Structures are given as structure tokens and as C-alpha cells.
Amino acid sequence: MPYDPSAYPPFAVTVDLVVLTVRKHALCALAVRRGESPFQGRWALPGGFVAASEDLGSAAARELEEETGLRVGESAGSAAGVHLEQLATYGAPDRDPRMRVVSVAHLVLAPDLPAPVSGGDAQSARWAPVHTLLLEAGDELEPESDRDSDQLAFDHGQILADGVERARSKIEYSALATAFCTPEFTVGELRRVYEAVWGVALDPRNFHRKVTGTPGFLVPSGGTTTRQGGRPAQLFRAGGATVLNPPMLRPEI
Amino acid sequence: MPYDPSAYPPFAVTVDLVVLTVRKHALCALAVRRGESPFQGRWALPGGFVAASEDLGSAAARELEEETGLRVGESAGSAAGVHLEQLATYGAPDRDPRMRVVSVAHLVLAPDLPAPVSGGDAQSARWAPVHTLLLEAGDELEPESDRDSDQLAFDHGQILADGVERARSKIEYSALATAFCTPEFTVGELRRVYEAVWGVALDPRNFHRKVTGTPGFLVPSGGTTTRQGGRPAQLFRAGGATVLNPPMLRPEI
DNA sequence: CTGATTATCGTCATGCAGACGACTATGATC
DNA sequence: GATCATAGTCGTCTGCATGACGATAATCAG
Numbered sequence: 001m002p003y004d005p006s007a008y009p010p011f012a013v014t015v016d017l018v019v020l021t022v023r024k025h026a027l028c029a030l031a032v033r034r035g036e037s038p039f040q041g042r043w044a045l046p047g048g049f050v051a052a053s054e055d056l057g058s059a060a061a062r063e064l065e066e067e068t069g070l071r072v073g074e075s076a077g078s079a080a081g082v083h084l085e086q087l088a089t090y091g092a093p094d095r096d097p098r099m100r101v102v103s104v105a106h107l108v109l110a111p112d113l114p115a116p117v118s119g120g121d122a123q124s125a126r127w128a129p130v131h132t133l134l135l136e137a138g139d140e141l142e143p144e145s146d147r148d149s150d151q152l153a154f155d156h157g158q159i160l161a162d163g164v165e166r167a168r169s170k171i172e173y174s175a176l177a178t179a180f181c182t183p184e185f186t187v188g189e190l191r192r193v194y195e196a197v198w199g200v201a202l203d204p205r206n207f208h209r210k211v212t213g214t215p216g217f218l219v220p221s222g223g224t225t226t227r228q229g230g231r232p233a234q235l236f237r238a239g240g241a242t243v244l245n246p247p248m249l250r251p252e253i
Numbered sequence: 254m255p256y257d258p259s260a261y262p263p264f265a266v267t268v269d270l271v272v273l274t275v276r277k278h279a280l281c282a283l284a285v286r287r288g289e290s291p292f293q294g295r296w297a298l299p300g301g302f303v304a305a306s307e308d309l310g311s312a313a314a315r316e317l318e319e320e321t322g323l324r325v326g327e328s329a330g331s332a333a334g335v336h337l338e339q340l341a342t343y344g345a346p347d348r349d350p351r352m353r354v355v356s357v358a359h360l361v362l363a364p365d366l367p368a369p370v371s372g373g374d375a376q377s378a379r380w381a382p383v384h385t386l387l388l389e390a391g392d393e394l395e396p397e398s399d400r401d402s403d404q405l406a407f408d409h410g411q412i413l414a415d416g417v418e419r420a421r422s423k424i425e426y427s428a429l430a431t432a433f434c435t436p437e438f439t440v441g442e443l444r445r446v447y448e449a450v451w452g453v454a455l456d457p458r459n460f461h462r463k464v465t466g467t468p469g470f471l472v473p474s475g476g477t478t479t480r481q482g483g484r485p486a487q488l489f490r491a492g493g494a495t496v497l498n499p500p501m502l503r504p505e506i
Numbered sequence: 507c508t509g510a511t512t513a514t515c516g517t518c519a520t521g522c523a524g525a526c527g528a529c530t531a532t533g534a535t536c
Numbered sequence: 537g538a539t540c541a542t543a544g545t546c547g548t549c550t551g552c553a554t555g556a557c558g559a560t561a562a563t564c565a566g
Contacts, residue, residue, distance in 0.1 A: 009305035012261040013344070013355050052262035052353065056344040089342040089357050091266070091309040100305065102266050102355065104342050188543065206524065208545065213522095230543025231531040249523070441512070459555065461514065466553095483512025484562040499553070 011091075012101045015060045016047035016156065018087060018163030019068065019108040021127065022180045022196045027167075028127040029160055030068065031152070038097050039153030043133070045160065046125070047103065060084060060106035067125065070110055081238065083109040083179040087163050095155050107163045109179035130164050133157070168197055173247035175217050178238035184221050186233035187211060200251050210248065216241030264344075265354045268313045269300035269409065271340060271416030272321065272361040274380065275433045275449045280420075281380040282413055283321065284405070291350050292406030296386070298413065299378070300356065313337060313359040320378065323363055334491065336362040336432040340416050348408050360416045362432040383417050386410070421450055426500035428470050431491035437474050439486035440464060453504050463501065469494030 019030035031043040046067040050059040061072045061084060072084045084106055091102035113127075133152055151157060171177040171194060178185070180193045191207045211217055218236040226232045272283035284296040299320040303312040314325045314337060325337045337359055344355035366380075386405055404410060424430040424447060431438070433446045444460045464470055471489040479485045 008265040008302045010263045011266045011303075011355075013264045013266070049261045050264075050344070053346045055346060056342065056355070086341055088339055089309065091303070091357065093306045093308060102264075102309070102357075104344065104355070186544085203524075203526085204544075205526080205546080209547095210523085212545095226532060226543090228543065229533065230541085231545080233544055246522075251524095439513085456555075456557085457512080458514075458516090458557080463554085465514095479512090479563060481512065482564065483510085484514080486513055502554075504555095 009100070012099055013050045014047055014101055014103045015050060015056060015063055016045045016103045016105045016159055017060060017064055017108055018045060018105060018160055019064065019110060020163065020167055021110045021112055022193050023112050023127055025192060025196050026129040027164065027196050029130050029133060031126055031128050031133060032067065033124045034153055042153040044153040045156045056104050057086065064108055081111055081179045081181065081183065083176060087166060090155055090159060092155065105159045105163065107166055109167060109176060111180055111182050130160065134161055171197060171248065172250055173244055175238060175241050175244060184235045184237055186225060186228065186235060188228055188233055194248065198250055214244055217244065262353065265352055266303045267300055267354055267356045268303060268309060268316055269298045269356045269358045269412055270313060270317055270361055271298060271358060271413055272317065272363060273416065273420055274363045274365055275446050276365050276380055278445060278449050279382040280417065280449050282383050282386060284379055284381050284386060285320065286377045287406055295406040297406040298409045309339065309357050317361055334364055334432045334434060334436065336429060340419060343408055343412060345408065358412045358416065360419055362420060362429060364433055364435050383413065387414055424450055424501065425503055426497055428491060428494050428497060437488045437490055439478060439481065439488060441481055441486055447501065451503055467494070467497055470497065
């Protein structure tokens with residue numbers, strides 16, 4: 001591998017973000033409307049170019065804050081639980097018709113946010129249920145849907161699908177489902193996160209036994225709440241555990 | 254995100270390979286000796302630049318074949334079981350002192366190969382047990398070891414560590430351990446793969462029960478062999494299963 | 507033939523997970 | 537205020553997978 005500074009082909013490097021949250025019992029992703037060609041007017045994942053002296057993770061965090069106001073960090077800021085990790089890198093030669101772009105996709109898990117947030121450099125942004133963004137050609141579309149204008153630009157449909165699959169599998173064996181929750185949450189709220197991400201119904205009693213019996217997963221914060229109605233529920237915070245052993249089992253079928 | 258073709262910073266994109274195999278009861282990685290500065294004479298992971306119109310996975314497969322002769326592909330070529338997947342992307346601004354390089358690392362799992370292979374564009378290559386490549390500064394070194402010349406160049410030590418950890422966790426819940434085996438193998442040979450990758454001893458009887466009882470993991474090929482000594486062992490091929498449910502359990506401690 | 511080595515089958519106890527009953531504590535409704 | 541719906545929490549039972557380990561089978565090296 002002889003080194004010749006002029007011999008390597010030039011690439012542009014971007015970061016794209018799969019920002020997931022749970023809203024109204026549905027797993028939702030952040031999508032921004034493209035103001036530029038190509039794919040003008042279509043929805044896409046938020047993202048942007050990596051600066052010349054910027055780390056990949058820093059670029060992802062910067063884009064996230066620019067487009068959502070969310071800050072990453074363990075105990076920082078208002079939204080404490082935001083989680084960011086690298087997802088995968090997409091570099092098919094023709095994935096961007098303008099030039100050769102390699103995109104390092106990142107996955108963000110965030111608690112439910114009041115509004116899609118404004119003030120980004122995208123014309124508009126929204127939370128969309130992932131099942132509406134992931135409809136493949138040939139799938140059923142509701143009559144009132146936007147047809148293929150709901151399809152994501154570039155290869156962002158694939159990126160989103162990979163991110164969703166990563167999230168689905170990761171909450172099995174890690175405590176990351178708490179990243180979808182507010183700092184204090186109930187067992188029922190955590191269960192609804194699992195149900196939304198996996199798209200299944202879980203037995204409340206077995207779920208309660210499992211999560212409260214896993215050391216380090218949850219720590220009681222002392223208070224209770226009735227915000228879900230019914231009997232007051234104990235409030236918990238995320239414990240120090242990061243891996244769940246044995247894991248949460250995703251029901252078959 | 255206004256588009257200006259001249260505004261994006263130029264990057265070089267490379268692929269680096271973590272090629273793992275099991276030799277002599279030890280998990281080994283492929284390392285090549287660098288002939289160029291920086292890190293001249295040091296060991297590094299194989300890899301190279303991505304061509305202008307080349308997909309990332311294709312570049313990884315090309316580099317793999319150039320440096321080892323291995324061909325990726327399900328039923329192709331001589332070595333059938335070779336597995337290649339994207340690992341992660343490393344892009345710290347100062348990871349290469351020459352210029353801004355983003356490296357998309359890939360993980361390769363291969364059966365034991367007779368020789369480190371020659372004919373690559375690297376001066377020399379060898380299989381090294383991962384524990385010798387992953388010694389951190391401050392760890393014990395055997396007196397006869399090459400000291401820090403055994404440390405990998407660039408951030409390849411971190412990349413290798415990430416690849417090893419990926420392999421260790423992936424054989425838990427997938428059938429990928431068979432990628433370390435020849436096309437036909439015995440239960441004992443598969444068990445020795447797990448033992449080498451995890452660095453633990455497994456009970457032969459429970460292991461046998463587990464792998465032969467998991468549908469689709471192994472299919473008998475009909476023959477037997479005594480190449481491991483002792484009683485003849487039944488030969489198997491990898492079945493169609495890709496995920497193991499329930500997974501293989503890695504012993505604690 | 508004897509022993510070493512490896513493969514394979516079986517048994518038993520433990521523990522977790524799924525299915526589900528029962529009870530508790532709140533707000534909503536009449 | 538009584539009743540109902542809702543959600544949370546505690547228990548029980550059963551099946552199954554696993555860990556620990558005994559026992560037997562089939563080869564090779566002396």
C-alpha cells in the first residue's frame with residue numbers, strides 16, 4: 001500500500017441520524033423535509049457533513065442538537081436519558097447522485113418530546129411512526145397517505161430499518177429501553193416502551209416481576225404517580241446496569 | 254443544509270479488516286507488517302483505500318482476497334464458510350497523522366488456514382493470538398516479546414478489540430461459530446471454537462446436547478472422523494439457521 | 507490387552523419464563 | 537357515597553432449558 005496523497009479518491013463524509021422515540025404507543029422516528037434537490041420536498045433523516053477536524057460522534061451530537069435541541073450526555077441538561085451510538089456506514093457509489101458520499105449513520109434513543117422542535121436548518125421536521133416511513137413499494141397504503149412522498153430520500157429507508165432493528169434487538173439484552181423514558185418512570189411506562197418498540201403485548205405481571213427482579217435495572221426513586229390512571233405506581237430511575245443477564249425475551253411471532 | 258460541492262471537507266476513506274480465525278486453541282487475528290511511514294515496521298490490520306466507484310463491502314472483500322486469498326461468498330470457492338460483515342467506522346481527526354482518514358472496519362471470520370498467505374502487497378503477514386496484540390501499555394509482557402513493536406499501528410488496537418468483542422457476543426446468539434470451522438466439522442471442533450473465542454472451558458456433554466438440539470444449527474453430513482483422536486465423531490455441516498433461540502450461554506466469570 | 511482420549515447418552519436439581527388468579531388503590535360515573 | 541373501570545402489584549403452578557456430573561462407547565497408542 002504505497003502512500004501517495006493525491007492517489008486516494010476524494011469522498012464526502014456525512015452523519016445521518018436515526019432518532020427514535022415512543023409517542024402514543026408507537027415507535028416514531030424524526031424526519032426532516034428536504035429543501036434542496038435531489039429529493040426536494042421528500043422526507044429524509046436529519047444529518048449533515050462532518051467538519052474537517054470533527055470526530056464522527058461529535059458531528060452526530062452537533063447535528064442532533066441543531067435539529068432537535070437534544071443534548072447527549074449521561075447526566076447533562078434537561079433530557080438526561082438521551083442515548084447516541086454509531087449504527088453503521090453506508091457508502092454505495094450511487095447513493096447520492098451528486099457525488100461520492102459516505103454516511104456514518106448514528107442511532108439516537110430519546111424520551112417523548114413535546115414538539116418536533118423548530119429552529120433547525122431543515123424547512124420542517126416531524127415525528128412519524130416508523131411503520132409509515134418503512135412502507136415498501138407494494139405494501140398497502142391507506143388512501144389518504146402521501147403515497148411515495150412518504151418514502152424517505154436516498155437510502156434512508158434502509159438506514160431507518162437498520163436503526164429500528166438495532167433498537168429492537170438492543171432493548172432485549174441491555175437496559176437501553178430506559179432511554180425512551182423520562183428520568184422518572186413507572187414499570188408500566190417502561191412496559192409500554194417495550195410494547196411499542198417490539199409491536200407486541202406483554203403480560204404486565206411477568207414484566208413487572210422481570211424488571212424489578214433484575215439487579216441494577218431499576219432503582220426506586222421513592223415517589224409514586226397516577227399519571228397513567230388507576231392505582232398509583234411506584235416511580236423508578238434507571239439503575240447502573242447496562243446489560244441484562246438474562247435478557248428480556250421478545251415473544252415469538 | 255445548502256449544497257455546495259466545494260464546501261465539504263475532503264476525506265480519504267479506507268477499509269480495515271479484522272480477520273479472525275482459531276488456530277491451536279487460540280483466537281488469532283491477521284496482522285501485516287507496515288512497510289511505510291508512519292508506524293513503519295509495526296504491525297497493523299490489513300486494509301486499504303476504497304476505490305472511487307467501489308462499494309464499502311466490495312472494497313473489504315477485495316482487500317481480503319488481495320491479502321489472504323480468501324473469497325467471501327456463501328457457496329463460492331474453496332473456503333465456503335468465510336463470513337464478512339461491517340464492524341464500525343473510525344474517524345477521529347488525528348487517527349492518521351498524514352491526513353483525514355475515515356476507516357470503515359470490517360470483521361471477517363474464517364476457518365483455520367494452513368499458512369498466513371503470501372503474495373499480498375504487505376511485506377509480511379502473520380496470524381497472531383489476539384491476546385498478544387491486545388496487550389495494553391502496563392500489561393505484563395513476556396521477556397522475549399517484541400515490546401511495543403507488538404502494539405498495533407494507528408487505532409488498530411481499538412478496532413481489533415471491538416472486532417473481538419463483536420465476535421464473542423455474536424457467536425452467542427447466532428450460528429456464526431460455524432464460520433470458524435471447515436465445511437464439515439464435529440461437535441467437538443465446534444466446541445473448541447467456542448472455548449477459544451470465549452477463553453473458557455465448556456462441558457462437552459451439555460454443549461453436545463445444546464448444539465444438536467437446536468433446530469437448524471447443525472445438519473449431519475453422514476460421515477464420521479477420528480481426526481481429533483478418540484472415538485469417531487459424527488460430521489456435521491452448518492444448517493440454515495442464522496440466529497440461535499435460545500442463545501448459547503457464555504459462562505459467567 | 508490396557509490405558510488414554512474423545513464422543514455420546516442419561517439423570518437430576520435448579521431456576522427462569524409463560525399463563526393466569528387474586529388483591530389493591532386510585533379516578534370516573536351514577 | 538357506591539359502583540365501576542383502570543392500572544399496579546403479589547402469588548402460584550407448570551414446563552423447559554441449563555448446569556453438574558455419572559456412565560458407556562469407540563477409536564488409537566503402547
